[in-house]
Amino acid sequence: MKILATVKRVPDPETSIKVKPDGSGIVTDNVKWVINPFDEIAIEEALRIKEKVAGSEVVLVSIGGNAAPNDVKEQLRTGLAMGADGAILVVTDAALEPLVVARALAKLVETEKPDLVVMGKQAIDDDSNAAGQMLAELLGWPQATFASKVELSGDQKSATVIREVDGGLETLRFPLPGIVTADLRLNEPRYASLPGIMKARKKELKEIPIGDLEKAGLDVSGRTQLVKMEPPPKRQAGKLVESVDQLVELLHTEAKVI
């Protein structure tokens, strides 16, 4: 069984993000980059399937740069250190919108022929929550998004996925090949162990210039344009109250919540 797991590089959720004064993006100096947390869960799920199904292979795919400041190789190596077998990097320095990402992934699926693609439900940088769904549409494959549990049938011909939907859970079964996007509670990703880190260096990390995919018919033109980024409004300073009575009074008169 072959599984593709997607990897996007995002700023560490623990670092504070600053928006450039001209609103064209975020300040990336000194930002610590990590694997998108939902992608990390996707990698973990792929590895767990591999551990269950003998002879499986997990290949990571990412679309991004191969040199500073956009280099995503470190994140791919981390995924390899977790236990993935190989990685493919589609090299581009352009910031791509979800549709273009989905088209590029669809091209890779054509050549890699996976039985399953596992993706994060969204990347925590722009929160688009779109690439997985678009890829399913482009390929005409079944999909289960927001997965909190994934189970393959004994013959690996179908998958049963529990999805987290508003106010409850939904169970879907679909034939493979298909697409699963991971939600937070699907699993707890492992850390790379020391033996894993040492092995990662020797694993293949294949780079494909995005031009190669364009020659094979990839359309990189987007439909949306980033107009402006703004930081969220500064939180107003809090007010210390003297007594419970005053608190109730203010909640009533100022906050108007009671």
Added chain:
Amino acid sequence: MSGAAVNTYKADLRAIQFTLYEHLHVEQVFTHAAFSHLSREECDATIEQCLRFVNAYTGPLNGLADRAGCVLENGVVRTPAGFKEAWRKLFELGFMSFPMPREGGGFGGPHAIAVVLEELQSGANTAFNMYQGLTHGAADLIEVFARHEDKERFLPPMMEGRFAGTMCLSEPHAGSDVGATKTRARHVEGNLYDIAGTKCWISAGDHDLTENIIHLVLARIDGAPAGTKGLSLFIVPKIRVNEDGSLGKPNDVVTASIEHKLGIRASATAVLNFGENGGCRGILVGDQPHMGMRQMFRMMNGARIAVGVQGLSVASTAYLNALAYARERRQGSSVKHFKDPNAPRVAIIEHADVRRMLLEMKAKVEGMRTLALKLALHFDLAYALAKTDEAKAMYHQGQVDLLTPIVKAYCSDQSFRITELAIQTYGGAGYVTDHPVEQYCRDAKIFSIYEGTNHIQALDLVARKLQEHGGENFRQFLKEIAEFVDTYSHQPGIGAEVRALGEATDALQRGAGALMEFFMGGKIDQVTLVANAFLESMAEVTIAHLLLQAAIIADSKRGQHGDDQSQEDFDFYSGKVMAAKHYVSYVLPGVHAKIGAMIGGDRSALDVTDGGFSTAF
């Protein structure tokens, strides 16, 4: 806050990376065959995963475990909740094996990186890390000195975290005076001996993290000479281990009690009775008896460096916590508006005295880290060059020997002082258990005592290390600083500080001369009287040198990027320059006072009668 697991550990990865790669250029080790199987990439990945591990697993247990402590129940020590799971995870990830040789099942990584891993682990949870540190030290000793069959039997389970290790030197009457050891060994057959005696203060002496514990016990074989020369070292398992590696019967090692302590309360400190019932078997380490002290020194030297790193690690997180608090806590107004009672309140980081404390902590922490990493780099280069360039390897080994007592004593003394300053920075909040610094301070106190008190370190320096190789190690040390002073004494912006280093180094040299005169004049008591002051002076000169070196590198980077430089980079490099200047202006002058007193030769502390201290008793 007794119940909640809170991770208060803070690490400054940027500062660590600067010291590793921008200052010391640790990546040079990868050009040597001994380390060419690795690259910076794996080392950085290892550091990163280690930081994730401690933040998720051991950091959150630090405060809880301090409050819970260890419990001795029915003859068995129970460690605080969560330790077992953290231990299992730790060995699943395999960090302990990083510096171990590849032939022994390790990864053969450089010590310069291993020291960083130690810093992160000790800083996040000092007590927890003791169990691993001792297991590592014991495994390393076995790997170097034990017979092949004993290595095969004991090393793999230690590397896998199934067996832990200890070092058993201290006895009720043999603390600093190891030569007074009374524990006896009686020959049974081959390498087997019956062991009988009591060891005390044994860290990780008993616990429930592993299925077995391998004690390395110093004992005197019946008929062996008195003093340290008559000591032999034995592998004494808590539970006997059969030749096929399976566990046999208990080995008559009884945990008599555990101590109730000021700090590192989650590290069990045990009194162990060996062979109370005549059933304790020990295996001699190696083939020769009476080599115990020499063998144990391998573990002790490693442990002395490790204790210095413990000091660094706790000091660093104490400093970073104090810094975070100083940025948040608002109190008082700016001194510029001292007449205006309605002036806005400011964060305490704006007050000059708080800035003084913060910068002193920063300078010392970063200086100590540089010193520890430089020592580790010397260690790596000595190892890497051993077969190809004997002279250079000897130089590096000489610096390791010379700097070991300095790392142990200075980093441990300063750790307590820095954690104390961290409490002072907080004010009242620092004194209470809602904040982590009071625990850091309690934990830090032991570092200056165990592994040889800091006076024992000072004696090692003045009576042994300064003279080693006819004084060549110390000459090389001075030469390196002299060359630095020559090159940079007129460096714009920092030349005056470099010249101050030159003067302090001259004073240090005069101090070494005075020591020689005391020795030759038979005034040995005077040597021991000033030994600690000499060690501290030498440490301050060393740290000032390293901080100035870092400042010059930082200053050049601060210039290079010009206007393109991000605010963070600018701040980072400027901070380095300021820390060096502060240390040279406020700490380094103490060298002149101490050396002046040494040379002055005051003997009051020796001449005062015992009753002169007080007639009250």
